[in-house]
Amino acid sequence: MNAVEQVQQMIKDALQQAIQQAQLVEDASALNIQLSQPKDKANGDYASNVAMQLTKLAQKPPRAIAEAIVANLATEGTDIEKVDIAGPGFLNITVRKDFLADVVEAALAQGEKFGQSTAGAGEKVQVEFVSANPTGDLHLGHARGASVGDSLCNVLAAAGYDVSREYYINDAGNQINNLAYSLEARYKQALGQEAEMPEDGYNGQDIIDIAKKLADEFGTTILDKPEEERFAFFREHGLKLELDKLKTDLANFRVDFDVWYSETSLYNNGKIDVALTKLKENGHVFEEDGATWFRSTTFGDDKDRVLIKKDGSFTYLTPDIAYHEDKINRGFTKLINIWGADHHGYIPRMKAAIEALGYNRDTLEVEVIQMVQLYKDGEKFKMSKRTGNAVTMRELVEEVGLDAVRYFFVKTAGDSHMDFDLDLAVSQSNENPVYYAQYAYARIASILRQATEQGFEASTANLDLLGAEKEIDVLKKVGDFPTVIAEAAKHRTPHRIATYIQELAAAFHSFYNAEKVLDATNKERTEARLALITAVRITLANALRLIGVAAPEKM
Template structure:
């Protein structure tokens, strides 16, 4: 049990004693919320428990606070001070810090992991871009945040699966095939009419060139329909392979790649529509089938099957989400772009119509990214004249910087991405600042090894030699990490981990500049090496969640 658990338990026990002593009425006690005060002089932890309990107890909150403090006799507590209308500030003895630091060192690579999620089965679907061209910068933000969220949820004890929904059915894939077909004919000096909704990227030309390099003009002997069918297959496989390669270079991997086509091929759409018909959630009007989405707060009902019997995108999405829920996921987290905000209500309505709780679907909206170079907005790629691709961004700033900059702000806020800052090797660059702290610690350990001192010599019983203010602050910061993981996972907020590890790196740099490690008493040197080891392990754990490397040298 960590110190916060001990303190929460002690507060509850003191409150129950006060009730038994008749100080205030028996009632259901509120949850004990502990916070770290903004200023050190206000103690190690503070709570408004007495104020929260006052209404049920029908007692002045200061009376409750006084009763609790009088009944707390913990050996690890220095004092408790009542402030304002009933806040309690707790000052703890430093012994608990050394116990906690020793625990961090004992847990090693597992420090930060917990079972708080109770193995709740969660699916996170993200990116899911149409496989018709390269990923752009906007997709990159969703990819970075989504993969970091998956890692974060796993660390917090959830049973998580990541999934990419391949939109390989519908008009966009027909247009892909038609675009490749037009470029193929063009390269063979044939007459063409480029499709009105075709794709104009260089990658389409490359696909057509590849077909010619392998097969020459052999497909000219095929009928147009046969060529389109073949080119659809070739282009889709090529685009998917490119997507997977781009994502892998960005440290993004998926447990499942789910094909929309399978929903059409295995009758899932028809079965889903039948379920909705049977429970009265869809109706026929003007020859089309409509979902009663207004029953769940949508502004109008939505067409599921058009009057020409062709299913809408919504039909496939309903069948897909039914498939997800039938796989046993208790929570579905979808990460969508800002242009999909209006789609949330109708998908939640579909889930409710299928007999599930709409709250089982949680949609996170990723806001837009604006790139800046030399203070100027970068509107398009110099290479292609179109949107900047994820690959181009990685080539310019690297995977680590790109991922950190995408993750470091809350996903629901617009992001101004400073390319110059992301490339800089200065303390102003947050990812460089963090990685430099990690590499600096590795350098400390290499020097110690050269001096004949090893990490195995660290004595947990002598960690109490760490008494300076910056050492105490750094230990306290380490102690916040596990709860930071739990809270960030609950809030679906990987940016909190980015912020935490940046703050931790900052406190380590302060410690390094103020406290000598080499050239001091050997026991003190080993204690400081122990503190540095705990920081290094925690930084590595956090960077692993963010999908960022932890370099030994810089």
């Protein structure tokens, strides 16, 4: 438990004791006392609404309850400085600021680990995200999913979960056949031959590039081979090159997966049959119209789903069911899937499948990422993999910059729709909020460099000299960091890290303008402030790392 949490716990304990003492309820230990941080500093450091919550139980008006609590509150020898009753019955608690010095010491001592906690208790969590088909370039939606997914993983790991990040490769099914046929057509075109693209072909530039590469290497020899061999050639090479490209693009986006899981492997190792058999044995499968169905309506789905089509092939769902059972078999107790909103309707059937296999449906948690609407020249910019005019993730990064893109996508809640004005992002990139945080970091780095030149050294010896209003504001923000991470992990809301970064940077900028750090006439205070801003530097660096944004030493 960090210093801030200790103080909060102490307050909660004291309140609980006072409530018991005042005999407002029979058993105060059963109460879940909550503290909030008032927006207005005039209302103290912490506030509790417990007096209002107890109106029913205690059968008294809230202010009377509040007064009874205060009368019985033991503050002697604690960090509680004073307690006021305000408004309808809020308890406004002001604490001594001494404990905040511990925050600086903790940040300095823990360094890169500052902010981490054991809140997740080592729970084995698997996060599957992006998982785009290897048939084209990653686009805007994938970029948002990658930003949110990667940041969520970082946050979970920092909060003490055992996280594995995974990419499910859809390397089986129709779309791969289309890939092969599309590639063959582009291959012929690359060799100057007439060739028509298949009707459902992939028209992306990436296929053209890959075809050219292959044509340069293999020439016309491939085209003389029998159809089956040609198909296998284009399928295999297309997949490999598409996958290589995906991996490179994601690595350049600062996203690294622990596992790349092949759908085809499920066909080869019999896991699909195992899952199917289990569903059958559990009585959730039936035959109709020449197809094999999963009675998902038993588990709340709005219609039953086909598992094996009339032609004997599997639907997309079938290997996906086997895949999810395999995840559970690998020991994960929580499966978090990050899906685009266009797959929203798929959730009930997947949860149904998990339940039908005998597991708790809540083992699977799906975080839906809403669509990104791109605007260009003041108009909606439609993207389509099919027609090939998509704005790719790569292009976006080239135009806007990686830090800005990652920040932009993670700063809003995933379930909110998002408008991305490309012109604005490009033309006013210097006004992107990400620079605000990075600038704070660079400013600190600059001060620290000059401090060294002037012979100062950060010191925790005189932290009691920190007491100016802006210093306290910064200290409080730094102290919040571990709690912010734990909450963001618990609620799967990595965007809270971005919000926190803005707040911390704002607190620092404000402090910077109000107080001078380097002061040759006051060595003690200078070195205490150096310790303070070093704590901010550490916190900013750790927070930015969580969302995959760089912390520049200079700007």
